[in-house]
Amino acid sequence: MALATRTDNGSAVRKPPPKRSFWGSTVGKKVVMAVSGLLMLGYLVAHVMGNLKVFFGPAEFNEYGHWLRTMGAPVLHQEWALWIVRVVLLAAVVAHAVSAYQLSKRDIKARPKKYVHQRKRASYATRTMRWGGIIVALFIVWHILDLTTLTVNENAQPGRPYENVVATFSTWYGNVIYITAMLAIGLHIRHGFWSAAQTLGVGSASRDRALKAIANGLALVLTAGFIAVPVAVMTGVVS
Amino acid sequence: MKLNLRVWRQRGADAPGAMATYEVDNISADMSFLEMLDTLNEELILRGEDPVAFDHDCREGICGACSLVINGDAHGPERTTTCQLHMRSFADGDTIDIEPWRASAFPVIKDLVVDRSAFDRIIQAGGYISAPTGAAPEAHAAPVPKPDADFAFEHAECIGCGACVAACPNGSAMLFTSAKVNHLNVLPQGAPERETRVLDMVATMDAEGFGGCTLTGECATACPKGIPLPSIAAMNRQWLRANRKVRR
Numbered sequence: 211m212a213l214a215t216r217t218d219n220g221s222a223v224r225k226p227p228p229k230r231s232f233w234g235s236t237v238g239k240k241v242v243m244a245v246s247g248l249l250m251l252g253y254l255v256a257h258v259m260g261n262l263k264v265f266f267g268p269a270e271f272n273e274y275g276h277w278l279r280t281m282g283a284p285v286l287h288q289e290w291a292l293w294i295v296r297v298v299l300l301a302a303v304v305a306h307a308v309s310a311y312q313l314s315k316r317d318i319k320a321r322p323k324k325y326v327h328q329r330k331r332a333s334y335a336t337r338t339m340r341w342g343g344i345i346v347a348l349f350i351v352w353h354i355l356d357l358t359t360l361t362v363n364e365n366a367q368p369g370r371p372y373e374n375v376v377a378t379f380s381t382w383y384g385n386v387i388y389i390t391a392m393l394a395i396g397l398h399i400r401h402g403f404w405s406a407a408q409t410l411g412v413g414s415a416s417r418d419r420a421l422k423a424i425a426n427g428l429a430l431v432l433t434a435g436f437i438a439v440p441v442a443v444m445t446g447v448v449s
Numbered sequence: 450m451k452l453n454l455r456v457w458r459q460r461g462a463d464a465p466g467a468m469a470t471y472e473v474d475n476i477s478a479d480m481s482f483l484e485m486l487d488t489l490n491e492e493l494i495l496r497g498e499d500p501v502a503f504d505h506d507c508r509e510g511i512c513g514a515c516s517l518v519i520n521g522d523a524h525g526p527e528r529t530t531t532c533q534l535h536m537r538s539f540a541d542g543d544t545i546d547i548e549p550w551r552a553s554a555f556p557v558i559k560d561l562v563v564d565r566s567a568f569d570r571i572i573q574a575g576g577y578i579s580a581p582t583g584a585a586p587e588a589h590a591a592p593v594p595k596p597d598a599d600f601a602f603e604h605a606e607c608i609g610c611g612a613c614v615a616a617c618p619n620g621s622a623m624l625f626t627s628a629k630v631n632h633l634n635v636l637p638q639g640a641p642e643r644e645t646r647v648l649d650m651v652a653t654m655d656a657e658g659f660g661g662c663t664l665t666g667e668c669a670t671a672c673p674k675g676i677p678l679p680s681i682a683a684m685n686r687q688w689l690r691a692n693r694k695v696r697r
């Protein structure tokens with residue numbers, strides 16, 4: 211309730227409401243973030259299942275890698291389906307990162323002055339969404355250079371994904387980068403999945419526990435599933 | 450009780466501010482927090498100093514005027530308004546930090562008083578119903594299912610104090626706006642403006658310079674009236690529905 215108001219800015223004058231807009235609104239940008247985030251999350255679920263085929267040996271894993279190129283055939287030409295997936299994912303990453311950047315900039319501007327008396331706020335996953343997101347973004351670039359274009363992967367051989375996975379996780383830095391990023395993505399999904407449900411209006415008091423449980427479950431299963439691969443290479447289970 | 454107070458002092462909107470230290474003695478545990486500040490102000494006036502400016506009105510937790518961040522918590526350590534906070538929540542010898550609400554949309558006017566008229570403008574954008582004036586309509590003319598009535602009442606409890614904004618790391622007004630939107634949107638009386646209400650109130654909230662929601666949940670923890678965090682999801686649902694229904 212405003213008892214005192216500024217007298218210098220005409221705040222008492224009733225103005226027409228500002229223009230309604232989807233992308234111009236903080237809620238709209240958040241919806242874009244939620245939809246693109248869920249799209250990427252869906253991709254990660256498929257991705258982790260594919261990765262776990264590494265435990266069934268080089269023949270099966272490489273065959274799977276080959277199938278990724280021919281999926282959609284005979285309706286689609288070689289690699290068309292793969293390129294569609296890549297374009298959609300790229301659009302999702304860009305939409306997600308642009309809305310995250312614009313909203314973060316706005317949020318920081320809306321609260322320019324910190325309290326003198328600070329106390330710890332919110333959960334770790336919630337507080338690390340921005341930094342975690344940046345780590346994940348950098349990781350995506352590294353990951354593509356490492357296992358798709360093979361630019362930074364020494365000893366890589368085109369067309370032999372199994373051997374390339376073993377090669378990258380045979381270096382200490384390959385393991386450190388990968389495992390750090392997977393922990394970051396786990397935390398990101400933990401707050402992100404539940405947040406997306408709120409943003410899209412699915413959340414409610416009665417569903418809250420279930421949504422939090424799904425978020426934690428997804429985060430845990432995805433992180434453990436992804437990390438299983440470098441651990442297996444390090445321990446010699448996969449070689 | 451004897452207390453050390455560190456209070457934000459700022460002579461005017463454009464003046465620089467700083468924390469100033471005061472000592473108050475003979476504070477009874479039964480005093481309210483605002484009575485404790487009254488005691489300080491009486492002493493300051495006797496000493497010929499400028500008393501500390503702070504907002505207050507009803508002093509019974511219903512008007513939403515009082516607004517202090519006490520030791521980093523909006524409305525202090527208990528889940529109530531500052532006027533209903535009592536000194537028994539503190540111990541003899543404590544140091545207490547007292548700061549104004551912090552948000553770009555709530556600029557400081559003086560000391561601990563901030564301008565919350567941005568909330569009034571959000572209300573003006575849609576926090577009303579179009580009803581014919583005259584005698585009150587017959588109460589049973591518009592039946593309201595009990596769960597809807599409860600939902601509306603829960604949200605009608607918002608007193609517009611702004612603690613949600615003060616507690617939010619993004620200075621977001623989503624909890625306040627959702628309380629107002631949900632209160633009216635669930636009722637048949639609010640139905641004619643159901644879509645324009647949520648669209649215009651959210652647009653005004655953004656235009657006033659509040660931040661976006663990152664679902665941190667600090668707002669619902671600070672709210673003295675217990676407006677719950679899922680209220681924001683309920684408003685998002687209304688907003689998405691309105692976007693589908695209303696062509697701009």
Ligand code: HEM
Nearest residue numbers: 243244247248250251310339343344347402405406409663
């Ligand atoms: C390009 C790298 C990324 C950046 C910079 C980034 C950044 C962010 C930020 C800042 C938020 C908002 C957090 C908040 O509201 O507190 C967010 C939310 C979210 N992120 Fe990401 N993220 C990235 C990648 C990903 C990936 C790969 C996924 C897929 C698992 C993902 C899924 C989500 C989801 C589901 C949300 C919730 C959306 C919502 O709050 O409604 N993000 N992201």
Ligand code: SF4
Nearest residue numbers: 607608610611613672
């Ligand atoms: S939602 Fe709660 S904290 Fe926010 S203005 Fe209303 S009563 Fe105050």
Ligand code: FES
Nearest residue numbers: 508512513515532
């Ligand atoms: S003074 Fe009215 S609610 Fe505190």
